[in-house]
Amino acid sequence: MATYNSVGACRSGFSLLLSSRLYKTFVRPKFEYGLAICALLKKDYIILEWIQNKCLRMIVGGNAISSTMVLKHICNFPQMHFRANILITKFCIQAHSLPSGCLLSFVHQHHPQASTFRSLTSNFLLHSIPNNIHCTSQTQLAKHFESVRQKLFNQFCLSTTQVLIHVYCLVLEVDPILFLPATRTERSRLIR
Template sequence: MATLNSVGACRSGFSLLLSSRLYKTFVRLKFEYGLAISTLLKQDIKVLESIQDKCLCMIVGGHATSSTIVLKHICNLPSMKFCADALMAKFCIRSRFLPAQCLLSLLHRHHTVYSSLVSLRKTHLLSNLPPTLKLRSPSVVKNHFESIREAGFATFLQSNTQVLIQACHPVLGVDPILFLPASRVERGRLIRWRMGWLPGKPKECPCGSDHTSRRHLLNCPLVPATLFEQLPQPDHDQIHRLDFAISSLPLSSQEPRHAYWIPLLTILWHIDVICNPDGNYSYETEHGV
């Protein structure tokens, strides 16, 4: 991961979407090695999760202890617990169709008490497989696992009160802010807003009426109110208007961008100027082009 980080999988290098795919393709596979045949303890899962969090923090330049809940959600990266369960379940499914004279089949049949398949088959994903599911079809099994993951995420949202994760898309998938056409700086602001790094730690607002909180910036006189009027209106006041607008963006790069795309990016530019007044914004004369 340090090698990938040094050649571009970092905040100032590749896009977050590309960096997350490089991590998933080349690095996470090393963490997954052997998980399909291992009976893991809670402490083992905790270590694996911390390793994944550390690698993701290297990509975005976050602190080693920074929360990665939102980051994993917008990149559509499952937890290591889910990855381990999926690998174990797939291994057990494949073992059902092995020839009777295969070494694994012989060991399991003659030494069932000592067979690791007994404990591996207790995984949550495998125990929830319908008896009518076509187990010989990898795509069917994969789709079923994803449906279980989606149901688990829906349950997580109901029991979780964190503002930032509640503000994200309620469904699993890559967040549109990672692939919709935008400049590097504009995309960076969208990601920082999602992760709570913008506005960041509240400080005295230049307007002099309040602190730079997410709540205040909706009504800050330094941000033109006409821009907010062009955003879609949420059904109730509990949903932040900016979060609602970002979550209403098209889920495909092939779909046309909404009419409020430029006002949205302009609002985030104003917020960045307010919260980080020492930055260089002179080169940004147009937004969303």
């Protein structure tokens, strides 16, 4: 992220939309690698969220303690805990459809103590998939994940005291302000 920041993914460089897409495409997959197969602890999710917040602060030039909640909402970035649950759910669905001769199926069947598969299948997102959704359809799964995320966000809005989230758009999508043709100064004023 520091490299992208030095070439323009910062407040005085690229637009917020382009900078956030660079982060989403090239940086976030680096620390998402392996999340689908790891049984992480709560402290691990806190560290992942801290890393994401640090990268987003680099984009907007925020200080070390500035909040990134509204920025995540404007750019439509989920919390890292939810993102990890999506990856784990997709992995579990694909692992169930593997033939019995695969190494992963063999390890899980004959050496369950060496497999973390049981702890991965305790994922709340995996258990929330309704029976009418065909698990091989990526579009149906993506719509289901977005609906669960929207429900969680609505619950968060009811329980939070953060004023900016209460007065902001309650739909989870990239903010239309980021698409308006405007100069950097005008867009900065609109976002603020």
